[in-house]
Amino acid sequence: MATIKDVSKLAGVSVATVSRYLNKNGYVSKEAAATISAVIDKLNYRPNNIARSLAGMKTATIGLMVPDILNPFFPELARSIEDAANEYGYTVMLCNTDNDSLKEQKYIDTLLQKQVDGIIISSYTIEPEHLNGLQKQSIPVVLMDNVFSNDSVVSFTVENRRGGELAVEHLLTQGCSKIAHICGPLTITSSRERTAGFEDASRRTDWFTPSLIGYSDFTVNGGYSTMKELLALHPNLDGVFASNDLMAAGALKALQEAGKRVPRDVKVIGFDGIGLEMITPELSTIAQPIYELGKTAMDSLVGLIRKEPDIVTDRVFPVTLIAKQSTMNE
Structure with missing residues (x-):
């Protein structure tokens, strides 16, 4: 009796491709589908539903x-x-x-x-x-x-806490001497860990104060509004680490509106490594x-x-x- 591996071998495609064709889910090119169909007819192959179930794929x-x-x-x-x-x-x-x-x-x-x-x-x-x-x-x-x-x-x-440290260490090597942090929701484990990393690195300096940490949600608007609040408290800050890239994008907008030049006056780094190529200047990030x-x-x-x-x-x-x-x- 022919097996799915026999079909795969004769058709010159992977077992996964044959499986997608049989289950009618996922992409299979027209050429591959035609070849698989011809091979199934030639081998008189019949899918073994019992074996499929035992293999763990109930609904695929x-x-x-x-x-x-x-x-x-x-x-x-x-x-x-x-x-x-x-x-x-x-x-x-x-x-x-x-x-x-x-x-x-x-x-x-x-x-x-x-x-x-x-x-x-x-x-x-x-x-x-x-x-x-x-x-x-x-x-x-x-x-x-x-x-x-x-x-x-x-x-x-991911190494969220280490990522927070890396962000601060990078800003310090670029000459920053007063770094603010836009923290994400404290109910989120990854957000708390990134903030802990920021604190680990910042507490080793002589400029750290808890008021340099602002609290937001993981959105552009959240980063924008929190950046404005931080600027009001610390107009001489020269570095910002945001807990995700969207908040960092919002921070860039708030800084530009305040007349701050990035990166000359204030340097900004985010977290995630998502595709934000259209943002100017291009955003530094801790990439997952x-x-x-x-x-x-x-x-x-x-x-x-x-x-x-x-x-x-x-x-x-x-x-x-x-x-x-x-x-x-x-």
Whole structure:
């Protein structure tokens, strides 16, 4: 009896491509589809649904929950997850929660009704009981950009605290002597860690004062308004570290409106490494390995679905300083 590997070999395509063709999900070129169809007829191949089920693919669908699709970080993350899912023959259902825990629970209920094979959750508002409920129903889950202690959920994060230190150290090497920080929501683990990194580096100087830290949300408007507040308190500040790139973009606008030249008068650095090429000056940032994060999360989820013994477990990814025009000396 012919197998899917036989079809793959004779058609000259990957097993994942044959799987996408059979399940009618994911992209398969017209040429490949025609070749696969001809080979299936030639070999009289019939998909083994029982074997497919035992292999762990019930619906060949996974859920992806993100808090804010308007933040460019999350579309980039979703793209990497979708690319990896496509290779495995899975379709991704994207759920935008708007940082709303009630909406989040509704999406979880919907994904369970759709009988998804697993869920990747990138959320700032997810509650431990939500994760425990999924585990009780044997739904594989991978958590991103968040960590819960005392649970068995696989999670992936980055060196947020070290990133905060790197940002301050870079500004100091560029000659800054009074650096402000635009902190994200304190309810978010990554935000708290980035601020802790800022404090680690800043407290080693003689200029640090808590009033140099302003509090905002992860938006352009949040960075804009908080930057204005910080300038009112410290008009002689000469460096700014914002907890994400969107807030840094808002800070640039506020500084320009105040007549401050970037980077001559004030140097600005963000965090995330998202594509903001249209901003002038080009923004320095502490970059996360976004594509690698998404791919690793999908690899791990598939391993959980298939009950593989050696899956990718909890991991903290390194961050990278990318220096551009907004912090470099002219």
